[in-house]
Amino acid sequence: EDQVTQSPEALRLQEGESSSLNCSYTVSGLRGLFWYRQDPGKGPEFLFTLYSAGEEKEKERLKATLTKKESFLHITAPKPEDSATYLCAVHGQGYQKVTFGTGTKLQVIP
Amino acid sequence: GAVVSQHPSWVICKSGTSVKIECRSLDFQATTMFWYRQFPKQSLMLMATSNEGSKATYEQGVEKDKFLINHASLTLSTLTVTSAHPEDSSFYICSARTNVNSGSYQPQHFGDGTRLSIL
Numbered sequence: 001e002d003q004v005t006q007s008p009e010a011l012r013l014q015e016g017e018s019s020s021l022n023c024s025y026t027v028s029g030l031r032g033l034f035w036y037r038q039d040p041g042k043g044p045e046f047l048f049t050l051y052s053a054g055e056e057k058e059k060e061r062l063k064a065t066l067t068k069k070e071s072f073l074h075i076t077a078p079k080p081e082d083s084a085t086y087l088c089a090v091h092g093q094g095y096q097k098v099t100f101g102t103g104t105k106l107q108v109i110p
Numbered sequence: 111g112a113v114v115s116q117h118p119s120w121v122i123c124k125s126g127t128s129v130k131i132e133c134r135s136l137d138f139q140a141t142t143m144f145w146y147r148q149f150p151k152q153s154l155m156l157m158a159t160s161n162e163g164s165k166a167t168y169e170q171g172v173e174k175d176k177f178l179i180n181h182a183s184l185t186l187s188t189l190t191v192t193s194a195h196p197e198d199s200s201f202y203i204c205s206a207r208t209n210v211n212s213g214s215y216q217p218q219h220f221g222d223g224t225r226l227s228i229l
Contacts, residue, residue, distance in 0.1 A: 045220070
């Protein structure tokens with residue numbers, strides 16, 4: 001069974017203080033690893049898909065990287081509007097569904 | 111692109127009534143749709159997966175007679191909560207993905223959720 005573990009559970013940063021969120025996974029044949037952002041009372045918003053180790057994707061202040069065991073979401077010089085819960089999910093071979101982690105709740109203080 | 115619209119966003123109803131939630135993909139063909147339930151401060155719990163034109167596949171512990179799912183077209187899926195009771199109160203979220211013209215596995219795109227409150 002696929003497993004996803006995200007750390008830390010919660011992270012509080014000062015505005016401009018860069019950091020990284022971790023997503024560790026075990027999966028039988030990775031078909032895709034996904035990062036989402038979820039604001040309170042909203043559905044998750046798609047950020048990135050990573051397919052193979054070594055791959056990197058960037059969007060504004062966010063950069064996602066992937067190894068064979070984990071993915072990182074790097075946040076550079078965050079702003080208060082980056083505050084949200086960030087979810088990681090994996091899709092393994094043989095399954096139609098993805099497995100979600102429990103998320104990292106990020107709070108960026110002005 | 112990849113917009114999923116979910117309606118209604120919020121509903122309150124009396125115990126014993128049935129509630130229908132709609133999920134539409136606005137700009138892509140949703141070959142597969144998913145329904146999730148999310149409890150406060152918890153992650154997403156998959157309820158069922160449906161492919162267009164096929165019966166939904168329910169996760170273990172989800173009552174298929176209670177949560178009726180229809181995925182009759184490539185742009186619309188509905189979830190009907192039948193004879194709803196207070197314990198069914200929750201945040202329900204749908205998602206959709208496409209297999210069309212995709213050499214790689216495409217991500218799910220989510221609606222904004224429906225807050226269901228049963229009195």
